[in-house]
Amino acid sequence: QVQLVESGGGLVQAGGSLRLSCAASGRTFSSYFMGWIRQAPGKQRELVAGISSGGKSYYIDAVKGRFTIARDNAKNTVSLQMNSLKPEDTANYYCAVDVNLPATWSLNAMDYWGKGTLVTVSS
Secondary structure, three states, X not given: OOEEEEEOOEEEEOOOOEEEEEEEEOOOOOOOEEEEEEEOOOOOOEEEEEEOOOOOEEEOHHHOOOEEEEEEOOOOEEXXXXXXXXXXXXXXXXXXXXOOOOOOOOHHHOOEEOOOXXXXXXX
């Protein structure tokens, strides 16, 4: 059974940092696109950052220069380092994997999802 388990969320003041981690089990995802999606209350989900099997990364403009996505294929994990956090970063953050090839780097193409971890940034 495939499981993605996120950790590292919490409450932080604006300007602070958090590091989210996602551990995958049940299947090896080293060949697939992995991403972090967030959903704030009352807002649509958005693919915040993604990373290809080869390490090519993608970020939305709102987080460029502040967030860094990384993966460890040997450990089947993906992380999101979040610096200079802003109140508008407050959301549930989910890791997800797209097992289609070639990857489409699309939120809607994600096949496996974690249950999410809450990030709250206070002003």
